Amino acid sequence: MEVGLFQQQSLKLSMSKELSQAISLLQYSSLDIASFIQEQAMQNPLIDFGDAPLVTSRPSVYKQNANDDKDLLNSIASKQETLTEHLLGQIVFLELTTKEHDIICYMIENLDEHGYLKEDLMLVAQACSCNLEEVEMVLNSLQQLDPIGVGARNLQECLLIQLEQSGQLSDELEIILTEYFQEFAYKKWSKISKECSISLEQVQKYHDQIKRLNPRPGLLYATQAERFIIPDYIIKKEGDELVAYVNEELDFRLSVNDAYRQSLMLQDNHAVKPYLQEKYREFQWILKGLQTRKQTLNAIVHGLLEKQQRFFQHGPSFLQPLTMKELADYINVHESTVSRATTHKYIQTPFGTFSMKSFFTASLKLGTTEETSVMTVKELIKQLVEKEDKKKPLSDQQLTNQLLTEHDVKISRRTVAKYREQLNIASSNQRKVYV
Structure with missing residues (x-):
């Protein structure tokens, strides 16, 4: 060519x-x-x-570039609604006192890019010269606004808000998310199955349901330059x-x-x-x-x-x-x-x-005298994971063995684990599905 x-x-x-x-x-x-x-x-x-x-x-x-008709400067300069503007536009429909209005505006201004409120509620109370109960009540109002999940203080609360407002929060799922959140997130499901008398297949269904939620509702209003x-x-x-x-x-x-x-x-x-x-x-x-x-x-x-x-x-x-x-x-x-x-x-x-x-990428020695790039090896790992049996996912050692036997790439299991993590690929235990 x-x-x-x-x-x-x-x-x-x-x-x-x-x-x-x-x-x-x-x-x-x-x-x-x-x-x-x-x-x-x-x-x-x-x-x-x-x-x-x-x-x-x-x-x-x-x-x-063939797209000459697009005025990029105009498109970038065009006004796009931010998360703050979107929320402030909704609070006019809430029945709030002057103090409550000041509190919710303070909260909105202090949301992070994901839509989370990271500031401690006691600090919010001090900043707004009010008591903790007032802050908690106003926070509940904020969490009713669109996008669903905004105003959550962490991922766990964000998911619970979305499930509750969409009518998907069963008693069983609420117990899992409130009492077994870490085990659920890291796929340590045997403990959940045993202590809650829930089949692994049902836990898998709950996991699939959670994956359809939005863990970062605020990103829907990221600026055009960011997106x-x-x-x-x-x-x-x-x-x-x-x-x-x-x-x-x-x-x-x-x-x-x-x-x-x-x-x-x-x-x-x-x-x-x-x-x-x-x-x-x-x-x-x-x-x-x-x-x-x-x-x-x-x-x-x-x-x-x-x-x-x-x-x-x-x-x-x-x-x-x-x-x-x-x-x-x-x-x-x-x-x-x-x-x-x-x-x-x-x-x-x-x-x-x-x-x-x-x-630009470093080189790795193949099993022969040839060389390959780090990105190439990462792509091979990604392809192997995509093709694996999801009920029996490949361990890092199995990935290492297949790289050598199928692609003549000789690297250590530790290197495979490092590249897998850089690709945001979960461990074999976390990738396993039960249905």
């Missing part, structure tokens, strides 16, 4: 004075760059920018060619505001010329910094296309061992430049969107 190359003047970047000045821009995400440019334009009257993205006049396989990742580059397969598209929706065409400069030049003021010279130097620094940033990122993505070609062709399990130093040497920049430039940057691929840093 061929790889579509960039339109580029040179990949040989050096630590020039301009690059040294612009290095701070490398770590900025696309949104940070947009904010930076707008801020600079407000401070520098010579800077003018249009809405059109920067594009070269010559054709290139390294293309602009969505904006890719800087889009990699696609077109025929036998890998094509890299530039997502330039946040890139602006910068130019000098000649009309403003000419009007200042006509003024009879000796301080104007030095002022214009300083602002023009600032403009040149910004322009050069952005150009260097783009050139560096293009070089990095070009290098990733070459070094991780199998990943882009076949998926994450084919990620090759690659360090930042190896890529830095390949494109002739310093390793720290690659580290800075890949911070807060994302690449959209046919297999999902990945951070640029995820394409």
Whole structure:
């Protein structure tokens, strides 16, 4: 398969004075760059920018994102209701005294991102100059609001609130969640079955029921910036060619505001010329910094296309061992430049969107002399768990044995356990199902 190359003047970047000045821009995400440019334009009257993205006049396989009609800045700036706003909009329908209104507003303002009230109720009472009984009564009112489960003080209470309000809380399930919550969560179900005279199959059904609840109700009102990742580059397969598209929706065409400069030049003021010279130097620094940033990122993505070609062709399990130093040497920049430039940057691929840093991974020795990446081994573990018999899940030792016999990957059981935990895969005991 061929790889579509960039339109580029040179990949040989050096630590020039301009690059040294612009290095701070490398770590900025696309949104940070947009904010930076707008801020600079407000401070520098010579800077003018249009809405059109920067594009070269010559054709290139390294293309602009096809979704040109989407105004990303407008969508990000658009107003989205927060959890606080959603709750404050509901309390107007509650019959509350002035003091109770102040208490519930205080609670709402102190909910965490999950919708939980982590502050001790006694501290709430002190802050609101009231007694504990009043706080508990107002908390009960808060917990009746939408989304169901908001105002809970922990996961256990959040689940109980949702079950009770939806009419799903049986006496049996309430006992399990209040008296055996840890055993239930960590699948130590034999004790529950024995002491509560409940079959393991019934406990499994309760577990499946709980899994359908929302453990973090507040996340429904997370901000758009928190919920969505904006890719800087889009990699696609077109025929036998890998094509890299530039997502330039946040890139602006910068130019000098000649009309403003000419009007200042006509003024009879000796301080104007030095002022214009300083602002023009600032403009040149910004322009050069952005150009260097783009050139560096293009070089990095070009290098990733070459070094991780199998990943882009076949998926994450084919990620090759690659360090930042190896890529830095390949494109002739310093390793720290690659580290800075890949911070807060994302690449959209046919297999999902990945951070640029995820394409760098250490190597592991196979049973032979070959090497494989840590991500590849994690993907193999994930696949083995997905295919296992859920009634007889694979232990870490069994996973270790299958990695060796089926994939020629020789690693320790402890390493398998570490990778499994990093993948948020539960232990074999916790993965076991009974029905």
